[in-house]
Amino acid sequence: MSMITDVSAFALPATIAAILIVGILRKVSLYDAFTEGAKEGFTTSVNLIPHLVAMMVAVSVFRSSGALQLFIHAIAPLLHFIHFPAELVPLALLRPISGSGSLALVTDLFKHVGPDSFLGRVASTMQGSTDTTLYVLTVYYGSVGIRNPRYSVKVGLLSDLVSVFASLWAASMMFGK
Secondary structure (H helix, E strand, C coil): CCHHHHHHHHHHHHHHHHHHHHHHHCCCCHHHHHHHHHHHHHHHHHHHHHHHHHHHHHHHHHHHCCHHHHHHHHCHHHHHHCCCCHHHHHHHHHCCCCHHHHHHHHHHHHHHHCCCCHHHHHHHHHHHHCCCHHHHHHHHHHHHCCCCCCCHHHHHHHHHHHHHHHHHHHHHHHHCC
C-alpha cells in the first residue's frame, strides 16, 4: 500500500479517537453530548422535510408534465448554435437540484448511448464537476433558518453553469467531437 492509502485508512478512526480524548480531558459527558447532538440532528432533519418535499415535487411535476421536453424543444435552435447536445439539458437542469435524480439521468443515458460514448463522457464529467447547489442551500439554510440567501444562489448556479460548459469543452478536447 502507498503512504496515502495508509494515512487515509486511519484518518477517520484517528479523528474519532481525538474527539473522544479531547472530550475526556475536558471532562465532557460524552454520552450526553452525543445524544444531545443526535436529538438536534433529528430535529433539523424533520424541519428540512417540507423544503425537500417541495423541491422534489416541483422537479417531478416539471418532468412529468412535459414542460421539460417543451423547454428543450423551444431552446433547440440555441443548443444547435452553441453545439450543446440536447440530451444533456435535463442533466444540466436537474443536477443543481438532485444528486440522485441526476445520477438516474446519467444511468439512463448510459443505457441508451453507452458510458464510453461522447455523451456518456460529457455526462460523467458534468456529474462530477457540478454540485447539487439548490439542494445544498436548502439543507444548510433550512437547518439554520436563513431566509435570505443573498448572492449564494446566484454564485452557486453560475458555477454550475460554467461547470456544464467546461465539462463539454473538456470532453471535446480529451475525446474529440
